[in-house]
Amino acid sequence: AQSVTQPDIHITVSEGASLELRCNYSYGATPYLFWYVQSPGQGLQLLLKYFSGDTLVQGIKGFEAEFKRSQSSFNLRKPSVHWSDAAEYFCAVGVDGGSNYKLTFGKGTLLTVNP
Amino acid sequence: GAVVSQHPSWVICKSGTSVKIECRSLDFQATTMFWYRQFPKQSLMLMATSNEGSKATYEQGVEKDKFLINHASLTLSTLTVTSAHPEDSSFYICSASQDTYGYTFGSGTRLTVV
Numbered sequence: 001a002q003s004v005t006q007p008d009i010h011i012t013v014s015e016g017a018s019l020e021l022r023c024n025y026s027y028g029a030t031p032y033l034f035w036y037v038q039s040p041g042q043g044l045q046l047l048l049k050y051f052s053g054d055t056l057v058q059g060i061k062g063f064e065a066e067f068k069r070s071q072s073s074f075n076l077r078k079p080s081v082h083w084s085d086a087a088e089y090f091c092a093v094g095v096d097g098g099s100n101y102k103l104t105f106g107k108g109t110l111l112t113v114n115p
Numbered sequence: 116g117a118v119v120s121q122h123p124s125w126v127i128c129k130s131g132t133s134v135k136i137e138c139r140s141l142d143f144q145a146t147t148m149f150w151y152r153q154f155p156k157q158s159l160m161l162m163a164t165s166n167e168g169s170k171a172t173y174e175q176g177v178e179k180d181k182f183l184i185n186h187a188s189l190t191l192s193t194l195t196v197t198s199a200h201p202e203d204s205s206f207y208i209c210s211a212s213q214d215t216y217g218y219t220f221g222s223g224t225r226l227t228v229v
Contacts, residue, residue, distance in 0.1 A: 034217075036220075041206075041223070041225065042222055042223060043119075043121070043208055043220040043221050043222040043223045044159075044208070044210075044220040045220070046217055046218075046219070049217060090158065090159070100147045100164070100212060102149075102161060102164070103149075103159075103161070103210075103218065104161075105158040105159045106158060107157065107158045108156075108157075108158055
């Protein structure tokens, strides 16, 4: 069965600093990979996704992620964090479920941004 | 862009009563919608896949008689929590797909059973 591991439960960075959130997946085939962000009490917003092609994916809000098959990783990065980036971040893998695919989420990483 | 509306945003109900949560795709048709449950400071757990015009497919361990799902049209899926108890208190989120390449999530419903 597929699984997603986000090793860091909570990360704190200073505003303007760079950010990298780690994500490792376990899946037998080439996965569909996603990063979502969730503000408190809200739904999830898609930051970026990888299906195929270029392994460096650009997303919204200045985020990017790199798919590394050899490391089974899909880490999220941002060169300069803004206070508004404080939120919960979820990595997910999409698994083919026939006519659609199902998402399996990691446990999330809570990002705190210090002024 | 694709928008999914979920209603209500929060609801408080008495133990033993039923609660209905609606998930609507506002500007696209969704043949498939998904329902998730999220416990505090936890990840999202897929509860069921809702297919328009057919029965929902429930994940292992989810009580289909407690969590009734109806997907009567291409823009509306409903989740009814029947005979709710305090342990059903949680954050419920739906998602819908406009195409093969991504899902849009609703803003979630906070259910508190007292």
